[in-house]
Amino acid sequence: MxxxxxxxxxxxxxxxxxxxxxxSERLVRDAFVEVNSNGGPVPDAAQRYLETIGLNRTGLIHWFGQFVDTQELAEYWIDQTHYGYLELAKTELExxxxxxxxxxxxxxxxxxxxxxxxxxxxxxxxxxxxxxxxxxxxxxxxxxxxxxxxxxxxxxxxxxxxxxxxxxxxxxxxxxxxxxxxxxxxxxxxxxxxxxxxxxxxxxxxxxxxxxxxxxxxxxxxxxxxx
Missing domain, CATH: 3.40.50.1000 (HAD superfamily/HAD-like)
Incomplete structure (x- = not known):
């Protein structure tokens, strides 16, 4: 302290x-890693996820711009992570x-x-x-x-x-x-x-x-x- x-x-x-x-951050991280291990665009996802903590959706779209060419793709991968998080949160959020x-x-x-x-x-x-x-x-x-x-x-x-x-x-x-x-x-x-x-x-x-x-x-x- x-x-x-x-x-x-x-x-x-x-x-x-x-x-x-x-x-909740560990749940989002786990969903993010899972998505990027199955076709997502972000390498070294567990480490790179730390850069995204605290960003709102607009900030996330901008961040994904280093890995994808369009806002549509950025939003797609953001949404895929969110869906994965929601599944984990059903039983693990506290x-x-x-x-x-x-x-x-x-x-x-x-x-x-x-x-x-x-x-x-x-x-x-x-x-x-x-x-x-x-x-x-x-x-x-x-x-x-x-x-x-x-x-x-x-x-x-x-x-x-x-x-x-x-x-x-x-x-x-x-x-x-x-x-x-x-x-x-x-x-x-x-x-x-x-x-x-x-x-x-x-x-x-x-x-x-x-x-x-x-x-x-x-x-x-x-x-x-x-x-």
Whole structure:
């Protein structure tokens, strides 16, 4: 666990969804690898998948442009991966450890919290509802509600605005490199909770790190106490 100094305790929390709240990234990765092992265009798929974490659909289409010649083909392979993920999710999708206690802790302090995800809003709401946590959030901001997705700062700038906060008063909780870059560029205090991607050494001194959300309530209280 590492923490960076903050000038004031966060007044609200912006949660990424996949890989932070929901243990879904490994399922998407497995579907991505399966698709690309059976005719898909991406070599070394397990490693290259890490580059896509945190991208919305527009970002994924652009990313696939290095492997296919048309947007139609890019969308085809994105959809094939999504169909594979949906099959796995029927039996394997679950919350990450510590999520419910972390969300309840923020609510107990009377602080607003919302989801800032690259998934479509309706898809995110369905996932969160199915896992019983949608009602913990004041809002859900999906990748379809911004013109530029992560790693651009727009998602976290917009999320802060929707909570009525300056970005510097908001805590962004992220697992992906694209998400971390988005939140840092927006000026949020950032907590990295690694999932498939380790903390980049270049982020040292710019963010805090926890191994899981199990430690979040105590860490968050200590953050406020150090103010």
């Amino acid at each position: 590492t923490s960076v100094a903050v000038q004031s305790a966060p007044a609200g929390v912006l949660w990424d969804m996949d890989g932070v709240l929901i243990d 919350l990450k450890p510590g999520v419910e206690a972390a969300l309840d802790h923020v609510r107990s302090l009377g602080l607003p919290q919302m989801v800032v995800t690259s998934s479509r809003t309706d898809v995110a709401q369905t996932k969160l509802s199915g896992l019983g946590v949608l009602d913990r959030f004041d809002r859900v901001l999906g990748g379809d509600q911004v013109s530029q997705g992560k790693p651009h700062p727009e998602p976290y700038l917009r999320g802060s605005e929707l909570l009525g906060l300056e970005p510097g008063r908001a805590l962004a909780v992220e697992d992906s490199a694209n998400g971390v870059r988005s939140a840092l560029a927006a000026g949020c205090h950032v907590l990295h909770v690694p999932d498939l991607i380790d903390t980049d050494p270049s982020w040292h001194g710019q963010l805090s790190v926890l191994p899981s959300l199990v430690e979040f309530p105590r860490w968050f209280d200590e953050l406020g106490a150090a103010e």
